[in-house]
Amino acid sequence: MRFSPHTADDRRAMLRQIGVDSVEDLFSDLPASVRLERPLNLPQGLSESEVAALLGELAAKDLDMQQYVSFLGGGSYDRYIPSVVGEMLRRSEFYTAYTPYQPEISQGTLQAIFEFQSLIAALTGLDIAQASLYDGATAVAEAAMLAWGQTGRKRIVVARSVDPQYRSVLRTYAHGHGLEVVEVPLRDGRAAADDVATAAADAACVIVQHPNFFGLLEDVDSLVGAAHGAGALYIAVADPISLAVLRTPGAYGADVAVGEGQALGIAPSFGGPYLGFMAVRQEYLRRLPGRIVGETADHEGRRGYVLTFQTREQHIRREKATSNICTNQGLMALAATIYTTLLGPHGLRQAAALSIEGAHLLGDGAQGISGMDMAFTGPYAFEVALRTGAKVGDVQAAMLGAGMLGPLDLERFYPELPGHMLLSVTEKRTAGEIKRLLAVLQGVEA
Amino acid sequence: MKTIFEEHQPGRGTEYLPSREVDLRAFLPEAEIRSELPLPELSEVQAVRHFTGLSRRNYGVDTGFYPLGSCTMKYNPKINEDTARLPGFAQIHPYQGEATAQGALQLMWELQRDLAEITGMDAVSLQPAAGAHGELTGILIVRAYHELRGDKARTQVIVPDSAHGTNPATAAMAGFEVVHVPSDERGGVDVEALRALTSEKTAALMLTNPNTLGVFDERIAEIAEIIHGQGGLVYYDGANLNAVLGHSRPGDMGFDIVHLNLHKTFSTPHGGGGPGAGPVGVKRHLAEFLPVPVVTQQDGRYHLSYDAPHSIGQMRSFYGNFGVLVRAYTYIRALGPEGLREVADDAVLNANYVLSLIRDHFVLPFDRIPKHEFVVAPPDDLVRGKGVKTLDIAKRLLDFDFHPPTVYFPLIVHEAMMVEPTETETKETLASFAGTLNGIVDEARENPEYVKTAPHQTVVGRLDEARAVKQPKLLERLGG
Known part of the structure; x- marks a missing residue:
């Protein structure tokens, strides 16, 4: 299957116009020593019907969430996506465009990003949001770099209750800059203000996820106090659905809010493409990484949108840029904008409320199972962390046998938590499904 | 076009999720619960028209030719x-x-x-x-x-x-x-x-x-x-x-x-x-x-x-x-292997073809056989004599439904214009683009002001980027 339109006559006419005899003549400046003198060793090309069948066979080898009921979460969620989202995303004026370098013919992309920034600012309760980052993990890392740039301090403090993927990526980025990453230990699944106060001395920032990786509410007021008391920035990591019902990072005093936007209308897709977001207080505007869209007007006074504050960016500043990031996650930000617009405040609250209600139905039920208990105490939402006397592998096998996906084995990321597992509930999970899960959990032998 | 915030009418919305009433206070401390959520409320039809409208104010490879150098804007197979x-x-x-x-x-x-x-x-x-x-x-x-x-x-x-x-x-x-x-x-x-x-x-x-x-x-x-x-x-x-x-x-x-x-x-x-x-x-x-x-x-x-x-x-x-x-x-x-090699063949053929059609109208900083893209600059009599710059030519291209090339990059070429046609374009499209570029150079000699004030056919004209920085408006909130 090829997408080049040329006929043999086309090629001949074009070569004649150029003034050469063959296409090979156009490659005559490639030295013999670097030429590949054999065909690439790849499978032969296929027609569209053949390639469709091949990919269909590969996809059929996977167990997907249309056939299996998912209780997996931990940073990627099986949420309901209205039909309109997929329909709009397939408008090829959106998805076959590049970064909006020519604003006169890119107002669609630009206005959508402007609306995205507005929605993120409303959700986080902060002053300014940028146009998006690769994912939640890189957003956390970029936020840490921002804090380093702002404070000049080289220590990054992160709560161990932050998503392990995020902490892992943070360490990679920090090492590149020669920054030190210090983890605040778990105290009943959370960060303690005393620990944060100690660790934050001379730190650029304190990074806390709320609700945290285990679904627990952190004591954000005292943690913000501890961070600020040490002169460190407070970076809040938040799930956008949780922001529909919980007090905002802006309200509890965070300087920066970042997170993973996948929950806003983006398919789980085995982990990507996803959507990182970042919002900050006004004073950090010029330290933001990546694209920012602003409103302006043309000479006739017609409103329009442009990429702005570009003097922070790599194509202008080169090695002095705030980040090397070039694009954003344009189409994913568009998905989030469409999703949030469709659901509106009531729908978004309902997605959060139904998930929390379901998580508690599961948590309450699990506590009644012998050999099983809540892993931690205190308020929780979305995720349910459980301790079990059974092998987590056996739980996974039993759930799979019953047509369900889950749980996540927490020991994989927390060696100090053997026999702990994480289950997640979204608004898609019915009371019936949760009761079936409880029956499966009940049946696993300790 | 209005924004979603300007489209907002309280009470509008569509039921995507079960409407069962949940009292969050049963699960979370009341002090942790957010009381306001200032997001726009639109009907589904409004939202569909809004985003369809935005898409129509956009230009993609499916809309037309997109010779944006270094970006390889080839056709995206469905x-x-x-x-x-x-x-x-x-x-x-x-x-x-x-x-x-x-x-x-x-x-x-x-x-x-x-x-x-x-x-x-x-x-x-x-x-x-x-x-x-x-x-x-x-x-x-x-x-x-x-x-x-x-x-x-x-x-x-x-x-x-x-x-x-x-x-x-x-x-x-x-x-x-x-x-x-x-x-x-x-x-x-x-x-x-x-x-x-x-x-x-x-x-x-x-x-x-x-x-x-x-x-x-x-x-x-x-x-x-x-x-x-x-x-x-x-x-x-x-x-x-x-x-x-x-x-x-x-x-x-x-x-x-x-x-x-x-x-x-x-x-x-x-x-x-x-x-x-x-x-x-x-x-x-x-x-x-x-x-x-x-x-x-x-x-x-x-x-x-x-x-x-x-x-x-x-x-x-x-x-x-x-x-x-x-x-x-x-x-x-x-x-497959042959198809991929043909991609390079035709990407290079197309770049050389376009260059051969415009080389008399532009300056070539490095006159060599280009590969998949090439860099040219407008002739000196336009830039210095008439004050018509690469940016102006790029903006005038918009009036003819072409996406402009990458401009002012690479930095080492003054008034650079970087053209990458890709392999998926027809000979006719390439020739039409080349003819349009040449026509703009000719037009700029006779009527430089018209080129300098382009585009004339787009939904907005050149936007005031300085104002976007001096009076920043980076978001909108409900109720202004």
């Missing part, structure tokens, strides 16, 4: 969109067990293998989310390699003056000092200057080949030798791989590390600025530094391997922009 949305790919969770995702893992393993073959590398990571992210991965590998050898004095990364801005920004982000090497009079790296700049402090050289002028650096083997001779590594920015697919491989040119842009060379859509994917390939001696996890195969079963003590670590959540990987895999399977 079958790729279908395969990426198969439930077995789109509806699978990153934490579901390996045994339940063998199809996805097989696809990734085969794609790793295919990209290694295409680039002449030995091992590939699919994790980086974009080209710039691939660059950062590559440069962190450079750093890890020297660190493990105890080679701590290597603090510099050499970058040509024609390089993409991401190259120096990336090197700085990995803690390196950036050293610029000039171009020679033929548009390639000034080899003598490079020799003088290379030392035991050199960690790596970052290079694009063909470079941003569309010129293939014939002395590439010598360049690689200079760097290797001083113990440095040579990094290939894969932005321009489309030009040499199946003809020449970075691995055979002497490069140690390469990043690819699947959204350029392998036809995955640019999405209005992401998501892309920027896999990184390395030679054998660097494989141990690749990000984790990599996909491995044993006895026909596929695994995610984290067993890499010298790995630079993880570059993002999970395994990569998987949905983008599915599209690129579909493309590679559809084209």
Whole structure:
């Protein structure tokens, strides 16, 4: 299957116009020593019907969430996506465009990003949001770099209750800059203000996820106090659905809010493409990484949108840029904008409320199972962390046998938590499904 | 067009979720619950019209010709969109067990293998989310390699003056000092200057080949030798791989590390600025530094391997922009080895064809056989005599429904205009674009003011970028 339109006559006419005899003549400046003198060793090309069948066979080898009921979460969620989202995303004026370098013919992309920034600012309760980052993990890392740039301090403090993927990526980025990453230990699944106060001395920032990786509410007021008391920035990591019902990072005093936007209308897709977001207080505007869209007007006074504050960016500043990031996650930000617009405040609250209600139905039920208990105490939402006397592998096998996906084995990321597992509930999970899960959990032998 | 905030009417909305009443106070402390949520409320029809309206104020490859240099805006096959949305790919969770995702893992393993073959590398990571992210991965590998050898004095990364801005920004982000090497009079790296700049402090050289002028650096083997001779590594920015697919491989040119842009060379859509994917390939001696996890195969079963003590670590959540990987895999399977080589043939043919049609109307800073793209500038009598600049010509192109070329890049060419037609365009489209460009040059001589005030046909005219900075309005809130 090829997408080049040329006929043999086309090629001949074009070569004649150029003034050469063959296409090979156009490659005559490639030295013999670097030429590949054999065909690439790849499978032969296929027609569209053949390639469709091949990919269909590969996809059929996977167990997907249309056939299996998912209780997996931990940073990627099986949420309901209205039909309109997929329909709009397939408008090829959106998805076959590049970064909006020519604003006169890119107002669609630009206005959508402007609306995205507005929605993120409303959700986080902060002053300014940028146009998006690769994912939640890189957003956390970029936020840490921002804090380093702002404070000049080289220590990054992160709560161990932050998503392990995020902490892992943070360490990679920090090492590149020669920054030190210090983890605040778990105290009943959370960060303690005393620990944060100690660790934050001379730190650029304190990074806390709320609700945290285990679904627990952190004591954000005292943690913000501890961070600020040490002169460190407070970076809040938040799930956008949780922001529909919980007090905002802006309200509890965070300087920066970042997170993973996948929950806003983006398919789980085995982990990507996803959507990182970042919002900050006004004073950090010029330290933001990546694209920012602003409103302006043309000479006739017609409103329009442009990429702005570009003097922070790599194509202008080169090695002095705030980040090397070039694009954003344009189409994913568009998905989030469409999703949030469709659901509106009531729908978004309902997605959060139904998930929390379901998580508690599961948590309450699990506590009644012998050999099983809540892993931690205190308020929780979305995720349910459980301790079990059974092998987590056996739980996974039993759930799979019953047509369900889950749980996540927490020991994989927390060696100090053997026999702990994480289950997640979204608004898609019915009371019936949760009761079936409880029956499966009940049946696993300790 | 109105914004969603201006469309807002309290009480509007559609029931997407069960409307059962939930009292959150039963589960959460009341003080933690948010009381207001100032988001717009629209009916579904309003929302559909709003976003359809936005799409109509956009220009994509499906709208028309998009010769944006260095971005490779080729046609995005629709079958790729279908395969990426198969439930077995789109509806699978990153934490579901390996045994339940063998199809996805097989696809990734085969794609790793295919990209290694295409680039002449030995091992590939699919994790980086974009080209710039691939660059950062590559440069962190450079750093890890020297660190493990105890080679701590290597603090510099050499970058040509024609390089993409991401190259120096990336090197700085990995803690390196950036050293610029000039171009020679033929548009390639000034080899003598490079020799003088290379030392035991050199960690790596970052290079694009063909470079941003569309010129293939014939002395590439010598360049690689200079760097290797001083113990440095040579990094290939894969932005321009489309030009040499199946003809020449970075691995055979002497490069140690390469990043690819699947959204350029392998036809995955640019999405209005992401998501892309920027896999990184390395030679054998660097494989141990690749990000984790990599996909491995044993006895026909596929695994995610984290067993890499010298790995630079993880570059993002999970395994990569998987949905983008599915599209690129579909493309590679559809084209096969001959199809991919033909991509380069026609990309280069098309660039040379357009150049042959406009060369009399423009200035060529480097008159050589270009590869997949070329750089020209408007004639001096226009720029100096009439004050008509490259930007004006670009804006006037908008009136004829063409996306303009990349302008003012590379930085080493004054008033640069960088044209990359790609292989998927017809001879007629190319000729029509060339004729329009020439016509604008002629028009600018007779009526410079009209060109300088272009575009005249778009939904908005040139926008006041200074005002956007001086009176920033970066968001809207309900109620103004």
